[in-house]
Amino acid sequence: MSGLETSELKLTPLEDDVSLHDMLEARIQEMRTDEKDAFYVVDLGDIVRKHLRWLGTLPRVRPFYAIKCNSTQTIVHTLATLGAGFDCASKAEIALVQSLGVSADRIIYANPCKQASHVRYAAEHGVNLMTFDNDAELHKAARINPNAKMVLRIVTDDSKSICRFSMKFGASLKASRHLLETARNLGVDVVGVSFHVGSGCQDAQTYAQSIADARVLFNIAAEMGFNMNLLDIGGGFPGSDTNAKLTFDEIAAVVNPALDLYFPKGCGVNIIAEPGRYYVTSAFTLAVNIIAKKTFSKASANGGEEPVHMYYVNDGVYGSFNCILFDHVQPDPIVYKHVEPEEPVFESSLWGPTCDGLDRVVERMQLPELHVGDWLLFRNMGAYTMAAASNFNGFPKPPLHYVIRNADWIAIHELHRSLSEMRTCGGEDEVAVPLSCGLESCEPGFTPPSAASGVNV
Numbered sequence: 001m002s003g004l005e006t007s008e009l010k011l012t013p014l015e016d017d018v019s020l021h022d023m024l025e026a027r028i029q030e031m032r033t034d035e036k037d038a039f040y041v042v043d044l045g046d047i048v049r050k051h052l053r054w055l056g057t058l059p060r061v062r063p064f065y066a067i068k069c070n071s072t073q074t075i076v077h078t079l080a081t082l083g084a085g086f087d088c089a090s091k092a093e094i095a096l097v098q099s100l101g102v103s104a105d106r107i108i109y110a111n112p113c114k115q116a117s118h119v120r121y122a123a124e125h126g127v128n129l130m131t132f133d134n135d136a137e138l139h140k141a142a143r144i145n146p147n148a149k150m151v152l153r154i155v156t157d158d159s160k161s162i163c164r165f166s167m168k169f170g171a172s173l174k175a176s177r178h179l180l181e182t183a184r185n186l187g188v189d190v191v192g193v194s195f196h197v198g199s200g201c202q203d204a205q206t207y208a209q210s211i212a213d214a215r216v217l218f219n220i221a222a223e224m225g226f227n228m229n230l231l232d233i234g235g236g237f238p239g240s241d242t243n244a245k246l247t248f249d250e251i252a253a254v255v256n257p258a259l260d261l262y263f264p265k266g267c268g269v270n271i272i273a274e275p276g277r278y279y280v281t282s283a284f285t286l287a288v289n290i291i292a293k294k295t296f297s298k299a300s301a302n303g304g305e306e307p308v309h310m311y312y313v314n315d316g317v318y319g320s321f322n323c324i325l326f327d328h329v330q331p332d333p334i335v336y337k338h339v340e341p342e343e344p345v346f347e348s349s350l351w352g353p354t355c356d357g358l359d360r361v362v363e364r365m366q367l368p369e370l371h372v373g374d375w376l377l378f379r380n381m382g383a384y385t386m387a388a389a390s391n392f393n394g395f396p397k398p399p400l401h402y403v404i405r406n407a408d409w410i411a412i413h414e415l416h417r418s419l420s421e422m423r424t425c426g427g428e429d430e431v432a433v434p435l436s437c438g439l440e441s442c443e444p445g446f447t448p449p450s451a452a453s454g455v456n457v
Contacts, residue, residue, distance in 0.1 A: 014405045067097065068087075069280060086106060088111075113136075120144050141188050150183065191226075238251075238278065292372060295309050307369075326388060334379070
């Protein structure tokens with residue numbers, strides 16, 4: 001992988017002083033009056049800066065990007081070029097990653113309950129690292145892939161997370177002992193422990209407790225003759241610190257000392273994580289157009305009447321805003337036109353374009369009066385939006401327009417060059433992040449690290 005050329009890529013390079021607002025304005029202005037389709041602007045530089053921030057903030061943890069969050073080819077290729085690993089959950093996700101030249105040792109098949117044919121596909125393509133939490137998966141591994149390296153997923157207390165996973169996945173410590181015994185009897189190699197605190201985690205101590213639980217299981221496994229060497233701390237990392245109840249730095253402030261306590265440097269355990277929304281949320285901005293408007297009156301508090309506006313836009317819950325249903329997102333639109341501070345606001349609702357009454361984007365909010373043809377912007381739309389969008393009623397998914405500033409483009413190539421040199425020299429366990437990548441001033445309070453350990457490329 002020597003560049004960012006992909007079949008879907010429409011990349012616009014930007015001068016460093018050009019804002020995302022300028023790019024949106026240019027895109028809107030070039031549209032014909034009657035063809036104001038919804039679209040995304042994707043800032044690839046935001047992903048670059050997120051990666052550098054990860055390497056500096058969690059230096060012992062190798063990121064394996066969760067494909068399910070956003071599987072657009074250019075995003076996957078960008079992260080592959082930066083040296084990330086990948087968390088895949090199906091045959092198709094494995095195929096996507098490997099089609100971009102990613103080696104099998106940079107993939108973890110992190111689905112505890114897998115279809116047998118997908119396990120066979122993974123084995124045929126060299127992907128041996130897989131998670132499990134039940135007997136059936138061990139028997140599949142023993143039958144289909146004798147080279148399997150299994151990672152035991154344990155249950156966590158995810159009661160303080162927005163999207164909980166432990167009701168579906170994870171083995172208790174008691175059940176884990178039984179699973180280890182089964183693995184030993186079947187001759188299946190168990191090489192590590194994984195957990196996931198749930199998406200939208202709001203209590204950083206959940207990570208610390210889960211890391212402590214993993215240590216207990218490592219000790220049990222050692223007593224049973226297993227030589228575990230991998231800890232997977234899962235996901236749950238926020239994609240934007242704006243309005244986040246728990247920031248990335250706050251999580252890191254708990255995770256790092258917990259790792260140092262239970263899995264200190266030099267203990268022989270490699271540590272990975274499965275960030276998804278962390279990487280892509282803030283890189284995507286969605287622009288939608290008001291295609292229709294309906295107004296009715298209701299009684300006001302002073303005994304008169306006041307207007308209520310219903311606006312219909314050209315993306316909805318069957319498209320990008322499926323995140324409302326599946327990811328508990330509450331969209332917050334930005335009016336894309338000049339509004340005077342004293343301009344009145346009215347009760348308003350936003351609706352998608354399909355013929356389904358369920359297709360409501362915002363039930364009630366205060367907006368200035370808008371008109372057909374006006375634009376609304378939605379920031380932080382990169383996670384679990386395009387991934388589950390459909391073409392219901394014949395409405396297409398919005399096109400993606402990628403942008404990158406010169407400094408970020410240089411950063412990608414500098415880091416890629418460093419990774420290539422380290423592969424040549426055999427130093428794959430550490431990645432030197434170049435100090436000349438031009439990002440020193442891109443994020444207030446953030447200095448790119450000089451080195452970070454453990455990114456396998």
